[in-house]
Amino acid sequence: MTKNNTILIVEDEMIIAANISLQLTHLGYEVTGIIPRAEEVLPHIRLYVPDILLLDINLKGDIDGIQLALLIQKEFKIPIIYLTANSDEAHFERAKDTNPYAFISKPFKKLDLQHAIELTIIRIQNENETEKSIPIDNDVPFVLSDCIFVRSHNKMVKVCINDILFIEAERNYCKIHCKDREHLLVTTLKDLEEKLTSNNLLRIHRSFIVNLSHIDEIAMSHVVIAKKAIPLSAELKKKLLQRIQKI
Structure with a gap:
């Protein structure tokens, strides 16, 4: 063990x-x-x-x-x-x-x-x-500048970047949290981050990418999005604040 x-x-x-x-x-x-x-x-x-x-x-x-x-x-x-x-x-x-x-x-x-x-x-x-x-009906996504296409059953579904609240790493999977549903992807957060080009999406922790436009609060060690506290790495906090100033 x-x-x-x-x-x-x-x-x-x-x-x-x-x-x-x-x-x-x-x-x-x-x-x-x-x-x-x-x-x-x-x-x-x-x-x-x-x-x-x-x-x-x-x-x-x-x-x-x-x-x-x-x-x-x-x-x-x-x-x-x-x-x-x-x-x-x-x-x-x-x-x-x-x-x-x-x-x-x-x-x-x-x-x-x-x-x-x-x-x-x-x-x-x-x-x-x-x-x-449990069968996962999502496959590696197609990432465009303003959306992500994820597999759902036998079709590709469009997920707009603006609708994404945050993305959470779960081992070799990523869970995209949107306003009305979640999508589970067979990919690592690192691989997904490399494909994302939207200026609104930023990695703030080893396990989280957030949509800057949906941040409600910024605290010393976390941010809040839709009442969810998301950990904020100390080394990435400066980058977060600099990016928000440009929005």
Whole structure:
């Protein structure tokens, strides 16, 4: 089993968090961070999206782990494993709404952690295989100056550049998000970027190309398009601001 999966730990008891981090490192996983406060989690994820999120339900502060999970899931699809010292029915029912991959009850043994992570990775791999087995009715697109033709069933469909909100990389696929629908293409974001000639389309992150005309907000680490927060790389922010000034 591959052991290069990245894991973010959200836990406000730092001794427990440090112990988990040490165990995960010994098991061969990469810990991307240890975050004790809920309000710090989304800004961190926008910069570095982990493969798995280890999330304590009973976080101190204005929102707990379940509420935080709901906020995260508005922007990202990250498998969640809950850590909890309170396994009552009320917490369990609330947590079910976030579709977690596993629960680990405190105090837990190293083997409990290891099994939860490995089962989560197996589920992720199965989900990825299922996605690959689903026939994709799109082919490599034809790109013109003002539109893209993508394959849909047995025909080529015109997608106007102006209607594109943003383009998201998903491994060897690209998902074009438009105002009224999405298109999945069998191509990498790098290959698609090389074909795009529109001045309105700009890559702002390793996984995202955005349509500058649809940007509603620009923050320190992300932009907002149609209520979707899209991560903004620090090294590409200057290029984004320069391009917007020319529009």
